[in-house]
Amino acid sequence: MALIGCGFFAQNHLHSWASIPEVEIVAVCDRDAAKAEAAQKNFGAARAYTDAAEMFAAEKLDFVDIATTMQTHLALVEMAAAQGVHVIVQKPLAPSFEDCQKIVDTCAQAGVRLMVHENFRFQSPILAARRALADGRIGKPHYCQASFRSGYDVFSGQPYLATEKRFILIDLGIHILDVCRAIMGEAETLYCLTQHINPKIAGEDVATTMIRHRDGGVSVVDCSYASRRLPEPFPQTVLRIEGEHGTIELLEGYRLRVTSHGQVTEEGVEPETLSWTQKPWHVLQESVLNLQRHWVDTWRKEEMPETSGTDNLQTYALVMAAYRSAESGSVVTLAA
Ligand code: NAD
Ligand code: 89V
Structure with a gap:
C-alpha cells in the first residue's frame, strides 16, 4: 500500500500499518518533500514521492490510504480509481455532499473498495x-x-x-x-x-x-x-x-x-x-489501528467495511x- 499525506494525523496511520503484518508500506507521498522523506525513513517505505500522479504511474499498489485534508480527496481518489487501486480516505470525505457522492460513484464505477477513515x-x-x-x-x-x-x-x-x-x-x-x-x-x-x-x-x-x-x-x-x-x-x-x-x-x-x-x-x-x-491521544490512536485492522479483515472476507x-x-x-x-x-x- 501507499500513504498520501504524511502530516499530523498520518503518523498514527503509519504506525498502525507498520504493526499489521499483512500490510507493506511500499510508498509514501507528501507535497512537502521533508515530510515524505521522514515517513519513508521512519517506516521503511521503499520510495517517497511529492507528486501523487507520479506515484500512481510508477507503483503497483493494492490500496492507497489518503490522509490529506478534505479539499484534495476527490482528485486523489480519481487518480487511484483510474488505476484500479482500492481506497481509504480520511474524514471528512470532501467539502460538499456533491463531492462526497462523486467520490463514492467514482469508486463504484471503477469497482474499487472505498472505506472512510471514520475511526471514533x-x-x-x-x-x-x-x-x-x-x-x-x-x-x-x-x-x-x-x-x-x-x-x-x-x-x-x-x-x-x-x-x-x-x-x-x-x-x-x-x-x-x-x-x-x-x-x-x-x-x-x-x-x-x-x-x-x-x-x-x-x-x-x-x-x-x-x-x-x-x-x-x-x-x-x-x-x-x-x-x-x-x-x-x-x-x-x-x-x-x-x-x-x-x-x-x-x-x-x-x-x-x-x-x-x-x-x-x-x-x-x-x-x-x-x-x-x-495519553491523552491513546484512545484515538488505537482506534486508527482498530479501523485499519477492520479494513484488512473485511478485505480478506470480501465484506463491506462498516464505514x-x-x-x-x-x-x-x-x-x-x-x-x-x-x-x-x-x-x-x-x-x-
Ligand atoms: P496535515 O495538514 O497535518 O497533513 C496533511 C498533509 O497532506 C500535509 O503534510 C500536506 O503537505 C499533505 N498534502 C496535501 N495535499 C496533498 C497532495 N495533493 N498530495 C500529497 N500530499 C498532500 O493535516 P492532518 O491534521 O494530518 O489532517 C489530515 C486529515 O486527517 C484531515 O482530513 C483531518 O480531518 C483528518 N483527521 C482525522 C482525525 C481522526 O481522528 N480521524 C484526527 C485528525 C485529523
Ligand atoms: O478527529 C479529528 O478529526 C480531530 C480531533 C479529534 C482532534 O478533533 O480533529
Whole structure:
C-alpha cells in the first residue's frame, strides 16, 4: 500500500500499518518533500514521492490510504480509481455532499473498495458500549446522548481548524454523529443550535443537536471545544444509552457502567498505551489501528467495511443537515 499525506494525523496511520503484518508500506507521498522523506525513513517505505500522479504511474499498489485534508480527496481518489487501486480516505470525505457522492460513484464505477477513515466508532471504549448493546443487555434503545465537551487546544496540532468558517460540526461533530448512527440507526429529523465562543477562530465551536430516528428513538449529540473544566477530558466521548431493560453509560475516566434488568456492573475500558501511543491521544490512536485492522479483515472476507463510502454519506448528510438547521433555525427532515 501507499500513504498520501504524511502530516499530523498520518503518523498514527503509519504506525498502525507498520504493526499489521499483512500490510507493506511500499510508498509514501507528501507535497512537502521533508515530510515524505521522514515517513519513508521512519517506516521503511521503499520510495517517497511529492507528486501523487507520479506515484500512481510508477507503483503497483493494492490500496492507497489518503490522509490529506478534505479539499484534495476527490482528485486523489480519481487518480487511484483510474488505476484500479482500492481506497481509504480520511474524514471528512470532501467539502460538499456533491463531492462526497462523486467520490463514492467514482469508486463504484471503477469497482474499487472505498472505506472512510471514520475511526471514533472503532475506539475500544465505544466498541465495548456497542457490544453491551448488541448483546441485548438493555434491549432496544430509545434514547442516546453522545457527548464530547472539551477545552483542549486542538489548533496547535491542526492550525487549519482555526481558519475554517465551519469548524466543530464538520471536524468533530461528524465523528460523534457517526457514533450516534452506529448506536441508534438512521435519522428522520434533526434540530441543531451552534455557538461561536472562541473569538480567535473563524467557525462554530459548540454544537447541540437533537435527532428523531426513523424507529422513533431520540438522541442528543453535543460537542464543544469551549468547555473549561478540570480534569480536561479530551478526547473522551461519553455516552448514555437508555433501553427497555436498562442503561449503558460510558463515563469519563473510561468507565463502562451497565444497568441491566435491575443489576449494575461497572468496568474500566481504557485502552492500554501501545509503544507508539501517548495519553491523552491513546484512545484515538488505537482506534486508527482498530479501523485499519477492520479494513484488512473485511478485505480478506470480501465484506463491506462498516464505514464504507455509502455508509459514510449518511453521516455526512447529518452534518450538512445540522448546518442547515443551525442556519435556518428550523427542524430539518433527512431524505430517506
Ligand atoms: P496535515 O495538514 O497535518 O497533513 C496533511 C498533509 O497532506 C500535509 O503534510 C500536506 O503537505 C499533505 N498534502 C496535501 N495535499 C496533498 C497532495 N495533493 N498530495 C500529497 N500530499 C498532500 O493535516 P492532518 O491534521 O494530518 O489532517 C489530515 C486529515 O486527517 C484531515 O482530513 C483531518 O480531518 C483528518 N483527521 C482525522 C482525525 C481522526 O481522528 N480521524 C484526527 C485528525 C485529523
Ligand atoms: O478527529 C479529528 O478529526 C480531530 C480531533 C479529534 C482532534 O478533533 O480533529
